Amino acid sequence: MKPVRALVRHQLVWPAITLVLLILLDVAHRASFLSVTVLDGHLFGAPIDILNRAAPLVMVSLGMTLVIATRGIDISVGATVAIAGAAAAIILEADPSRVGMALGAAIAVGLLAGMWNGLLVALVGMQPIIATLILMVAGRGVAQLLTGGQIIPIGAPGYLRLGDGYLAMVPCSVWIAVVVTLALALLVNRTALGLFVRSIGVNPVATRLVGLRSGAIVFGVYVICGLMAALAGIIASSNVRSADGNNAGLLLELDAILAVTLGGTSLLGGRFSLGGTVLGALIIQTLTYTTYSIGVPPEATLVVKAIVVVAVSVIQSEVARALVVRQVKHLLTPARERASTGTSPS
Template structure:
């Protein structure tokens, strides 16, 4: 305990992993409903942080100014999600290509907002969002809990979760059964971008600055890995929000541990690549059947020899 709140490695994992957990929750619904991924979440993180910090730096620093800045950033994030949903659901572009457009252009937009510079802010109210404490715990954890609760209630206590799973499993059959698949796709992309916007606010408020070039860089890859580790199928149709949160914590624990033991940060990317490979092989039905076939062919001669002796 220090200055009225807990600190240490576990608290750092929870605090720094908050952004990844929120982005991964949104990514879970996208993968479950579209059998694709949202590669634009990193750019949305940068844009949301840039808009919020720009408005606060030009404002009077009051609470109302912070609320307007946060609201504007989240509104823009939703609009970006509508754009992704339009390209995927209405135009029919593949999700990975549609979101790649915003991934590339969004990074440029964030740099235009910041004029290629790092915008710094010194506002206690805004800093509390990502670096404050409540009940001895980081305030960001409570934001993660709220986002998780909203996603859980919408997908497990309403018919929306069934619609997402049905669209992800059999989109044509769902449409013929009366499910508005386009509306479901619009929703998941809007929610995913909103989650990325919240993560951008947490990240920029934690460091009291907005970096349009590096903020949220490669977070989409970590989010996809967290979703896969959590048990959500990349083929769509089923998802586990709780498993996604656990997967995000595993990734953040891995990253924090590597930093703490003094291993070069570049090794983190290599380790994550091996984790992705292993998880994808485990989820591959063809790979599992191949292992089962080899195990049977190896054990069959031994069983035959035992029977002959008997």
């Protein structure tokens, strides 16, 4: 029973099962769902489309994971996505050849946004949700000021390749998300950063008393989160070939938080999983695709998403896991042994 109990309690099991169930639902609705073909030298199919659309969410969610692991939250990532896309679009509108400058401006926006949030949280001592709420509100206004309230078209081929281009028949955005995920995983697992983040999330007071500069670590994770949001803004604006200060990244912070929690990261801090976050982002994007493909009205999509999130969250709770372990143990115990020991399903 120990292997079964360990498997049930593994934080990646339930997100993986949820993703598989969604895929099976899509296959049942459309048998060709998993089919991938080559069209004009590119891979084409529903799985490729889901991976492509999930790339910005994956990057934002990875940054959010580290923030939540330190008992924080960043609800300004959607606004940062909008500002980054707007900054790049303004430069490209003046000169489409300045792709490097546009990318640098977008990344600088993300770093400044992360530094601002980190300054308010780590040094000033503001509550994370209040500190990032400031940028969430003001940042959306800044994005609209930069774009003049208009949608700025982007026509620079070098920039557009990042969002809708292909490399080795796979969308460039997917490659970028993979590289970012691997880089962040190496940073967390091959350096002391992961240990420091976990220790701050478990007990920030004790961490400070043993001499760890917890303020610098918290400041750093907000900077990383801002950088991830900027990269997502580049991909998103490149994918739609425009910058929209009003709608770009709208409600993205909510999807990112959902992806993090679905992946098994604790909102109480300390426990996090980058792999689980990637699964959570894929769950959300697959769920969005599923609701549209089976004919769920757009206005009911958020309700369906909420139901799935509640179901997965309940399953991931310790009480639900203990109940599953007891039921599995009961089913695997021979009837004669149950009768002799008086074991019951409850």
